[in-house]
Amino acid sequence: MLKATQQMTRAHNTQLVMRTIHSNGPISRADVARATELTPPTISEVVYELIESGLVEEIGFAPSSGGRRAMLLRLVDGARQLIGVDLSRRDFRGALANLRGQISHRIELPLGERDGEAALGLVYELVEALIPAASKPLLGIGIGAPGLVDSSNGILRQSVNLNWRYIPFRSLLEDRYGLPVYMANDCQLAALAAYTYQNHRENPMPLVVINVGWGVGAGIVLHGELMHGDPVGAGEIGHVVVVEGGPLCACGNHGCLETIASTRAIVARAQAILDANPESSLRQFAQDSRRLTLEAILAGFEAGNEDVRRVVREAGRALGIAASYLVGVLGSCKIMIGGSGDLLGQFLLDAMQEELVKRTLPALARATELGIVETSSDMVILGASAMVLQHELGVL
Numbered sequence: 001m002l003k004a005t006q007q008m009t010r011a012h013n014t015q016l017v018m019r020t021i022h023s024n025g026p027i028s029r030a031d032v033a034r035a036t037e038l039t040p041p042t043i044s045e046v047v048y049e050l051i052e053s054g055l056v057e058e059i060g061f062a063p064s065s066g067g068r069r070a071m072l073l074r075l076v077d078g079a080r081q082l083i084g085v086d087l088s089r090r091d092f093r094g095a096l097a098n099l100r101g102q103i104s105h106r107i108e109l110p111l112g113e114r115d116g117e118a119a120l121g122l123v124y125e126l127v128e129a130l131i132p133a134a135s136k137p138l139l140g141i142g143i144g145a146p147g148l149v150d151s152s153n154g155i156l157r158q159s160v161n162l163n164w165r166y167i168p169f170r171s172l173l174e175d176r177y178g179l180p181v182y183m184a185n186d187c188q189l190a191a192l193a194a195y196t197y198q199n200h201r202e203n204p205m206p207l208v209v210i211n212v213g214w215g216v217g218a219g220i221v222l223h224g225e226l227m228h229g230d231p232v233g234a235g236e237i238g239h240v241v242v243v244e245g246g247p248l249c250a251c252g253n254h255g256c257l258e259t260i261a262s263t264r265a266i267v268a269r270a271q272a273i274l275d276a277n278p279e280s281s282l283r284q285f286a287q288d289s290r291r292l293t294l295e296a297i298l299a300g301f302e303a304g305n306e307d308v309r310r311v312v313r314e315a316g317r318a319l320g321i322a323a324s325y326l327v328g329v330l331g332s333c334k335i336m337i338g339g340s341g342d343l344l345g346q347f348l349l350d351a352m353q354e355e356l357v358k359r360t361l362p363a364l365a366r367a368t369e370l371g372i373v374e375t376s377s378d379m380v381i382l383g384a385s386a387m388v389l390q391h392e393l394g395v396l
């Protein structure tokens with residue numbers, strides 16, 4: 001019992017020191033002691049071990065400030081690598097990242113028509129292509145997947161599009177590769193990446209990133225911690241009904257946020273306008289003057305087509321309804337839209353703001369910040385690697 005407690009204290013101290021050097025380095029042992037409130041002998045011991053393991057290095061003396069000059073410590077960014085995997089796209093993607101989330105090796109494998117077991121096989125293929133590419137010891141594997149993910153147990157509960165139900169990713173991959181495995185929902189990881197790598201840390205407000213893509217989902221970071229939901233489902237706003245009796249959703253309900261605000265819904269709603277009126281001004285953007293694609297919608301939007309703008313405005317309003325629920329629960333917060341690009345994003349944002357003001361207390365609406373987050377194609381991979389770093393080294 002005593003031994004277990006000592007081991008836990010030791011692990012806790014190590015993480016505390018790592019976190020301090022990671023965020024404040026180069027830093028002296030004395031300053032680490034001040035920041036962590038650990039005793040100097042404990043700091044010496046922990047730092048000695050971190051240097052031995054190659055995670056931390058001494059980089060020379062600080063400029064003299066009168067007394068003895070202090071040796072400065074720094075994290076060795078490239079001391080370890082980890083694998084980040086993004087299963088949210090039609091190309092399964094993976095990459096190696098270092099301790100600062102710098103990506104060094106990307107692999108994309110097209111999913112094609114695969115789902116179920118075959119799609120799982122593609123995940124193995126991806127990981128097996130990345131492991132031999134690592135040049136440093138691997139810390140673990142982080143996975144972002146669409147759908148309901150039980151993060152504490154590393155189990156994917158359900159992913160409709162991939163036809164996956166109850167897949168125990170953590171145990172499957174840990175048995176196969178002997179590396180720690182962590183998993184979360186893709187939108188949650190995009191939020192974690194925005195928080196970690198896009199300077200949202202200084203802002204104490206809850207951060208919500210709403211991803212508007214083929215589906216709609218959100219990730220919430222509260223007090224610097226990603227909310228997973230217990231066991232699943234935090235931020236799963238795509239299936240909140242925003243239009244009573246609205247379009248039928250894949251989940252079986254009618255009028256879910258996803259049926260109005262996803263890019264798939266925007267295309268489908270514009271297509272319905274064109275189908276009802278083949279002479280509509282939308283015709284010039286359609287392939288064979290009949291079929292609209294997302295590219296066609298974006299072109300129509302840029303050209304100022306009124307039908308497209310109306311459909312996008314409705315999408316923005318629906319997002320505003322969802323935002324009002326979020327503000328009602330979280331209080332004032334920072335809500336960022338990701339995934340839809342700058343131009344469309346700004347337009348969605350304006351409609352969203354208008355609706356939010358109508359539906360919340362004015363003071364709350366004023367205190368809420370809305371914005372667009374740059375969601376590069378690496379966001380889920382970056383979030384997945386941040387998750388591994390947080391669990392394995394205590395750094396974020």
Ligand SMILES: [Zn+2]
Nearest residue numbers: 239249251256
């Ligand atoms: Zn739904």
